[in-house]
Amino acid sequence: GQNIDQPTEMTATEGAIVQINCTYQTSGFNGLFWYQQHAGEAPTFLSYNVLDGLEEKGRFSSFLSRSKGYSYLLLKELQMKDSASYLCAGLDSNYQLIWGAGTKLIIKP
Amino acid sequence: ETGVTQTPRHLVMGMTNKKSLKCEQHLGHNAMYWYKQSAKKPLELMFVYSLEERVENNSVPSRFSPECPNSSHLFLHLHTLQPEDSALYLCASSRGTEAAGYTFGSGTRLTVV
Numbered sequence: 001g002q003n004i005d006q007p008t009e010m011t012a013t014e015g016a017i018v019q020i021n022c023t024y025q026t027s028g029f030n031g032l033f034w035y036q037q038h039a040g041e042a043p044t045f046l047s048y049n050v051l052d053g054l055e056e057k058g059r060f061s062s063f064l065s066r067s068k069g070y071s072y073l074l075l076k077e078l079q080m081k082d083s084a085s086y087l088c089a090g091l092d093s094n095y096q097l098i099w100g101a102g103t104k105l106i107i108k109p
Numbered sequence: 110e111t112g113v114t115q116t117p118r119h120l121v122m123g124m125t126n127k128k129s130l131k132c133e134q135h136l137g138h139n140a141m142y143w144y145k146q147s148a149k150k151p152l153e154l155m156f157v158y159s160l161e162e163r164v165e166n167n168s169v170p171s172r173f174s175p176e177c178p179n180s181s182h183l184f185l186h187l188h189t190l191q192p193e194d195s196a197l198y199l200c201a202s203s204r205g206t207e208a209a210g211y212t213f214g215s216g217t218r219l220t221v222v
Contacts, residue, residue, distance in 0.1 A: 008149060035213075042113070042199070042213040087152070097211075099151040 002026050004100035006088050011106045012078055020073045020086050020103045028093020032071045034062055035087040037102065043087055046073070075105075083107045112136045115200050115214035122190065123222055130185040130217045132200030138212070140205055141183040143175060146197040146216070158183060159205070190221045 003025045012018040024032065031050035035043040049055055049064035049071060061074040075082055088100040113134045122128050132141065143155040157165035158177040172194075174186040183200055197218050201211040 004151065040215070040218075042215045043211075044213070045210065048210075089152075096154075097152075101149055101151045 002090075002092060002098045004088055004090055004098055006086075006100040006103045008101065009104045009106065011108060012075075014078055014080060014107055014109050016078050017074065017076050018078060018105065020075075020088075020105065022071045022073070022088035022100060024069050024071070024088070024090040024098070026090040026092040026098050029066065030091040030093065030095055032062075032064055033087075033089045033091070033097070034071075034073045035089065036084050037087060038084045046086075078107050080107050080109070113200055113202055113212050113214035115198075115217050117217055118215065119218045119220075121220045121222060122187070124190060124192075126190075127186070127188040129187065130198055130200075130219075132183040132185075132214055134181055134200075134202040134212070134214075136202060136212060138202035138204055139180050140203045141177060141180075142201040142203075142211070143183065143185050144199040144201065146199055152199070156185075187219075190219075192221050195219055195221045 006022045031048055033048050034046040036046050037043040047062035049062050052064055052066055054061055054063045059076045064071045085102040085104050087102045089097045116131045140159045142157050145153040145155055154167050155169045156175040161177045161180055172189050176184040197216045199216045200214040203211050
């Protein structure tokens with residue numbers, strides 16, 4: 001079966017760095033997405049990785065290892081506004097998104 | 110505002126009621142989706158429409174009935190729901206069903222009492 005695993009909740013301190021991990025098992029693979037969702041709001045696109053390696057975009061970076069079925073989202077210089085849920089989703093061979101349950105990130109002062 | 114607008118934002122309905130959720134996008138996308146989001150669970154794809162035709166129905170109970178009158182509008186008609194149907198219902202759109210660059214709406218928070 002297809003599955004996406006990510007931690008349910010994480011806590012970090014303002015100004016620090018946090019890494020949110022995601023492991024995936026999909027039928028075929030056409031890339032991995034990260035979305036951010038603030039409470040009561042729409043999920044918004046953060047990143048898409050299809051090749052191995054690290055993609056940096058400002059304070060946020062996303063990493064992919066296809067051989068390990070593994071990705072992480074790295075958030076640097078954390079701000080209070082980064083408190084949100086982070087959704088990992090894999091794109092299978094039919095180009096259908098397989099979603100994780102999301103990681104709720106709590107930022108403390 | 111993401112470009113995908115959902116109304117209402119919140120809805121409380123009894124199990125015998127009939128209500129409809131509305132989704133509207135003017136992004137020029139030709140695929141639209143309904144998702145159910147329950148606490149601590151992955152997003153569940155309910156329906157997919159491409160060019161106004163339903164292309165996928167993931168075994169959703171018949172008490173949920175979608176309608177796509179044109180490429181900009183999508184409805185979800187609800188009747189005789191159960192308390193376990195309480196969830197956040199998200200609409201999304203994309204340029205094509207194979208390209209997963211979704212734009213999501215903010216959702217309708219549905220409570221069935």
